[in-house]
Amino acid sequence: MAYSNKVLEHFKHPQNVGTLDKSKKSVGTGLVGAPECGDVMRLQIEVDEATQTIKDAKFKTFGCGSAIASSSLATEWLKGKTVEEAMKIDNMDIVEELALPPVKIHCSVLAEDAIKGAIKDYQEKNGLEVTVEVGHH
Amino acid sequence: MNKMIYLDNNSTTPTDPRVVDTMVPYFFEKHGNAASRSHPYGWVAEEAVDYAREQIAALINADPKEIIFTSGATEADNLAIKGAYEMYARKGNHIITANSEHKAVLDTCKMLEKRGAEVTYLEVDDKGRVSLEELEAAIKDNTILVSIMYANNEVGVIQDMKGIGEICKKHGILFMSDATQAVGKIPVDVQDLGIHLMAFTAHKMYGPKGVGALYVRRKNPRVKVTSQLDGGGHERGMRSGTLNVPGIVGFGKAAEIARQDMEKDTERLIKLRDRLETGLMQLEETYINGDVENRMPHVTNISFKHVEGEGLMMTFNQTIAVSSGSACTSASLEPSYVLKAMGLGDDLAHSSLRLSLGRFTTEEDVDRTIELISNGVNHMRDLSPIWEMYKEGVDLDSVKWQEH
Numbered sequence: 001m002a003y004s005n006k007v008l009e010h011f012k013h014p015q016n017v018g019t020l021d022k023s024k025k026s027v028g029t030g031l032v033g034a035p036e037c038g039d040v041m042r043l044q045i046e047v048d049e050a051t052q053t054i055k056d057a058k059f060k061t062f063g064c065g066s067a068i069a070s071s072s073l074a075t076e077w078l079k080g081k082t083v084e085e086a087m088k089i090d091n092m093d094i095v096e097e098l099a100l101p102p103v104k105i106h107c108s109v110l111a112e113d114a115i116k117g118a119i120k121d122y123q124e125k126n127g128l129e130v131t132v133e134v135g136h137h
Numbered sequence: 138m139n140k141m142i143y144l145d146n147n148s149t150t151p152t153d154p155r156v157v158d159t160m161v162p163y164f165f166e167k168h169g170n171a172a173s174r175s176h177p178y179g180w181v182a183e184e185a186v187d188y189a190r191e192q193i194a195a196l197i198n199a200d201p202k203e204i205i206f207t208s209g210a211t212e213a214d215n216l217a218i219k220g221a222y223e224m225y226a227r228k229g230n231h232i233i234t235a236n237s238e239h240k241a242v243l244d245t246c247k248m249l250e251k252r253g254a255e256v257t258y259l260e261v262d263d264k265g266r267v268s269l270e271e272l273e274a275a276i277k278d279n280t281i282l283v284s285i286m287y288a289n290n291e292v293g294v295i296q297d298m299k300g301i302g303e304i305c306k307k308h309g310i311l312f313m314s315d316a317t318q319a320v321g322k323i324p325v326d327v328q329d330l331g332i333h334l335m336a337f338t339a340h341k342m343y344g345p346k347g348v349g350a351l352y353v354r355r356k357n358p359r360v361k362v363t364s365q366l367d368g369g370g371h372e373r374g375m376r377s378g379t380l381n382v383p384g385i386v387g388f389g390k391a392a393e394i395a396r397q398d399m400e401k402d403t404e405r406l407i408k409l410r411d412r413l414e415t416g417l418m419q420l421e422e423t424y425i426n427g428d429v430e431n432r433m434p435h436v437t438n439i440s441f442k443h444v445e446g447e448g449l450m451m452t453f454n455q456t457i458a459v460s461s462g463s464a465c466t467s468a469s470l471e472p473s474y475v476l477k478a479m480g481l482g483d484d485l486a487h488s489s490l491r492l493s494l495g496r497f498t499t500e501e502d503v504d505r506t507i508e509l510i511s512n513g514v515n516h517m518r519d520l521s522p523i524w525e526m527y528k529e530g531v532d533l534d535s536v537k538w539q540e541h
Contacts, residue, residue, distance in 0.1 A: 003451070011451055017520055034538030035523055036483035038445055038463055038472065042522035060522035064447040064463075068520060113539070134539075 003065055004099035010069035015076050018058040020044040025125050030117025030134070033110050039063030041071050043114035045078055045086070047122055054078045054086060059114075066104040070094050070111040078115065083122070087132055089115055142457045142502045146341075146495035147290050147318060147436060152387065153343040153496070159390040160345065163383035171380045172371060182382045189389025196392040197335070198326040199352050205372045206385055209349035210317040213336030214241040216351050216376060217313045220362025221282050221334065222249050225311070229279030235259045235267050237478040238286050241336075242315050246284070255279070263480045264428035265294035273304050280310050287316035287325065287335075291462065291475040291491055292427030293436030295319070302331030311360065317341055317349075321395035322433060323403065327352055333360045339384065343496055344391030348384030351376075402496055406435040409494050409503050413437060416507030420514050422527075426462075426476060426489060435494040438462070438476075440485040443524040444517040449490065452513030457506055462489035 003011070020027045026046050033040040039062060046056040057075040061068050073094060078086055094100070094108035116132040123130045143151070163185060171186045173179025190201040207213045222232065234246055236258045246256045257275045259267050267285055276283075283305050288295045298314065305312035313334035319325055320335075321342025327335060338349035353375065354360045361375070368377030395402075414437050417423060422442035441449065446461030462473035463486070472486035481489075492506070518524040523533060 011448075014520065019525065031522065032539045035443075035487070035533065036538070038447075038483075038487040040521075040523050040538070060520055060525060062443060062448075062517075062521040062523050063445050065451040067445075068448060117539075 003069075006073075006098050007065055007069040007100070010072040010098070011065045014059075014068055014072040016056075016058050016072065016079075017060065019060065020046055020056065020058050026122075028118040028120070028122025028125065030114040030119075030121060032113045032117055032134075033063070035062065039067045039107065039110060041067060041110050041114045043071060043074060043078075043111070043118050045115075045118045045122060047083060049126075052083050054081050054083065063107065063110075064104075066098070066100055066107040067110060069098055070100075070107045071114065073097060074111045074115055083119055086115060087119060140456070142498075142506055144492045144494060144498065144502070144506060145458045145460055146498075147293075147491065147493035148460060149340045149346065150343045150495050151497060152340075152345050153391060153394060155394060156344055156387045156390045160383040160387040163386050167382075169382070171382055172369065182380075185386050186380055186382060189385045189392075192389035192396075193350060193392045196325070196396045197320060197337075197352060198328050200355060202373075203327075203352055203355050205351045205353055205375050206380055206388075207336075207349045207351055207376055208347055208381070209340070210315065210336045210338035211241040211349075213338070213349050213351035214239070214315050215245050216362055216365050217334040217336055217353075218242065218245045218282065218284055219249065219365055220375070221311055221313065221360075222252075222254055223363035224361050225281045229277075229281045231255045231257070231277055231280040232282045232284065233257045233259065233272065233275050233280060234284045235261055235286070235478075237261045237265055237289055237475045238284070239290055239315055239317070242284055242286065261478050264431075265289055265292050265426075265475070265479045266428055266431065267296055267301070269297060269300045269304060272301060273308075276304070276308050276310065280308070282311045282313055284313040284315070287314050287319035288323070288433050289427070289475060290318050291460075291473060292438040292479070293318070293433035293493075294427045295323070295431045295433065297431075298330045298332070305333075306331050318433060321392065322399070322435065324399065327354070333358070334362070339388035339391055342391050342395050345384050345387040348381050348388045350388070398496075403434045406494055406498075409498055409500060410435055410437055412500070413492060413494070413503045413506060414439070416503070417510060420511055423514075424485065426481060426485075427479065436491065438489055438491045440481070440489040441514045441517075442485065442488055443521050443527055444488050444514055445521075446487055446489055449488075449510075449513050449517050452516055453509040457509055460491040460493075462491065463487040 057078040059071040061071045091108035091112040169178030169182035171182040194201040320337035335352040340346040426438040446463035476486040
């Protein structure tokens with residue numbers, strides 16, 4: 001299957017690969033997917049408490065090229081956004097940006113779930129009201 | 138397509154230039170229909186087909202009359218199984234096969250189940266082999282056919298053909314084999330093995346695509362299959378349709394070359410395959426799938442743990458062509474059913490690559506492949522959260538994964 005240039009670009013040069021210190025209160029981690037399903041995505045955000053702005057985002061993904069591109073793109077989009085804004089990232093935005101074919105839509109769903117998972121983890125750690133729902137797809 | 142390394146010879150092989158050369162005259166100068174009995178065009182074509190039939194029969198130790206030309210192995214599998222089911226309907230309706238067979242066999246059996254057949258799907262062991270005891274135990278009064286593949290397309294495991302042949306003979310049951318991956322690559326002797334029906338194809342042995350054959354035994358016992366295509370009654374009434382003369386000529390030449398070069402090719406391929414395997418096994422958490430004792434000389438199927446196969450392929454697919462056991466492109470996300478049939482976990486099945494070498498693979502190709510795949514695996518592991526967890530000593534089985 002031929003990948004779009006944007007997927008290839010993210011795959012060749014993935015942005016924000018890495019690990020944030022999950023013991024920090026300011027860091028939220030979302031881990032979604034399963035090895036048996038062929039993809040696991042871990043997305044982390046570091047939130048500035050005062051402004052509720054995401055100052056850093058990192059990912060690691062086990063999966064196909066589209067899964068890696070989706071998570072790489074998600075981290076790019078997350079940086080600089082407020083938590084409120086980050087919640088609004090929709091998987092279809094990722095599908096559109098990366099021109100994912102129908103069989104790869106689940107990769108974008110996984111990325112959206114990972115974002116929400118990271119926000120939920122951050123909110124729970126900081127005793128905030130959880131305002132996202134993970135895995136509603 | 139410059140400087141590509143082709144390690145997907147189980148999918149299809151390049152047509153040997155010597156084969157192409159023999160085919161060319163049969164497109165224009167000698168374009169006759171082999172069934173035209175009234176003029177030299179037809180005679181020339183018929184002669185060429187007869188010669189190819191001899192070349193192919195010699196490769197599998199059969200009589201030329203026992204070769205029925207088809208469009209490929211899928212058609213031959215269909216003809217053998219459906220044709221035998223219909224021809225021997227009054228003897229019974231039970232077929233025995235295995236769960237690691239090619240879809241051309243499995244789906245044909247499933248189709249027959251809808252038409253009233255009873256099918257037993259034997260489970261293969263962790264090495265991919267059928268147990269002779271289980272096979273014999275599955276035989277019943279109404280069993281008419283056993284269909285077991287010679288060598289598996291994904292892992293290259295070779296079944297105990299002689300053992301299966303003996304059991305079939307003892308019980309008076311037809312022995313059909315999909316030998317697509319074996320014929321032309323390893324010695325195949327239908328007499329010695331007691332095979333009654335055998336499907337194979339030209340394009341897996343450096344011949345052209347679009348032509349295959351079904352071996353149908355004529356003596357001890359005489360076997361017949363009901364034709365699945367109605368028409369002019371070609372191929373002893375078992376397969377109607379104008380013969381693909383250039384294809385058949387190429388198939389014949391491919392068979393002749395395979396027979397002549399088999400020993401030399403095999404020796405070279407085993408060396409290259411072992412070199413490739415040794416190189417790749419230097420990587421941590423890497424496993425060879427399938428029976429390494431009973432295996433085709435040119436194939437290896439390897440799982441690189443905590444790396445997803447399709448993603449891994451993307452790191453080098455501009456340079457190396459291989460196949461993955463991960464089916465991330467299918468909506469079901471189901472990995473290889475063959476690897477699963479062998480009891481491999483979904484995670485390892487998703488992490489597998491099939492590398493199949495061929496006549497035109499060089500040592501340089503192998504060394505470059507080791508380098509590129511190793512780099513790819515290391516890169517993908519740097520990106521993999523489960524590799525990181527594994528390295529931190531997390532028990533991955535205890536993690537509550539959020540399946541989607």
